[in-house]
Amino acid sequence: MTTVPSSSARQARVALGARLRELRKEAEFSGRELARLVGFHYSKVSRLETGAQSPTDRDIRAWCAACGADDQAPDIIATAHAVESAYVEFQRQTRAGMKRLMTSAVPLYERTRHFRIYEHNVIPGLFQTAEYASAMLSFWIDFLGAPNDLEQALHARMERQKVISRGGRRFAVLLEEQALRTWFGTAEVQAGQLDRMLTVMRLPSVSLGVIPMMSERTAVGSAGFWIFDDSLVCLETPTASIEVTRPQEIRQYARMFEILKSSAAYGPDARALITKALDEL
Structure with missing residues (x-):
């Protein structure tokens, strides 16, 4: 894990400090009064509130307890x-190769029981064919x-x-129809990938919805995202x-995932959208 670039980190620390300051003011404490209650030097209160210093977990618990929050x-x-640690920079992680990036997420995947996946222009990595994944990885190796x-990274993926195929997991997948029509590799590669999605739909652990293009909808996802249980979003x-x-x-x-689901087609209707994209190849 790498740290946030300095300017982003500074802005985020300032915002965090402002939140701590609001708690103190709501409790009607001066900086010195709060410092005395939690056992800080009074200057530390100022450093935390201005973002000059990052609080520890212990600092935050003590601060909140003193303020009744x-x-x-x-x-x-x-x-x-x-x-x-909000950002994991790809270029740093991939200095030792793309395989490292592929394997770094394995522990997260192993402990997750409920995957909620939304993608707007790509098939999720968990469901990619080797040929489709190879075309994608080739681009990223060059770009980064x-x-x-490639061979080792593809094997890892x-x-x-x-x-x-392991039990005890659920995969709720939402794809924009555009994801079915964005090519990686040749027409044959894309056809194989769409055929793979038709197979994936039959898995009892997978719920696959497709949001049709050119249809009325209540929300638009600005970026793809993955929700791992209720503990992490990537x-x-x-x-x-x-x-x-x-x-x-x-x-x-x-909440956004649930809203997007309301616009998705499932079952035979989703299959028809995949089959249509496949036929049009």
């Missing part, structure tokens, strides 16, 4: 963790300037898919993976 401690602690370990940009751990934010992503 124990219930807010878990969310503020999650925010503080996110400030320090990573060592060319395929191994990661074994989590689908989004990917061209240069980094963003990890969301704040309970309040995770609930917002879960």
Whole structure:
């Protein structure tokens, strides 16, 4: 895990400090009074509130307890963790090759029981064919300037898919119809990938919905995201993976997922959209 780039980290720490200051003011304490209650030097209160210093988990619990806001401690602690480790920069992770990026998520996949996946322009990695995944990985290896370990990275991605066949897990997948029509590789590769999705739909652990293009809808997802149980949300940009751990934010992503589901086609209707894209190849 890498830290947030300095400017982003500073802004996030300032926002976190402002939240701590609001708690203190709501409790009607001066900075010196709060410092005395929690056993800080009074200057530390100022450093935390201005974002000059990051609070520890113990600092946050003590602060919230003194202000009568124990219930807010878990969310503020999650925010503080996110400030320090919200971004995982791909270029740093892939210096040792793409395989490392593929294997780093294995423990997360192994412990997750409920996957909620929304993608707007790509088939999720868990359901990609080897050919489709190879075309994608080839691009990213070149784009990120990573060592060319395509064969090893591809093997790692395929191994990661074994989590689908293990019991006790549910996979709720939402795809925009555009994801079915965005090619990676040749027409034959795309056809094989769409055929794979028709097979995936039959798995009892998988619920696959497709949001049709050119249809009335209540919401638009601005980016693809994955929700792992109720503990983590991951989004990917061209240069980094963003990890969301704040309970309040995770609930917002879960809410967005439910809203998007209301516009999706399932069962025979979803199959018809996949088959139509396949026929049009």
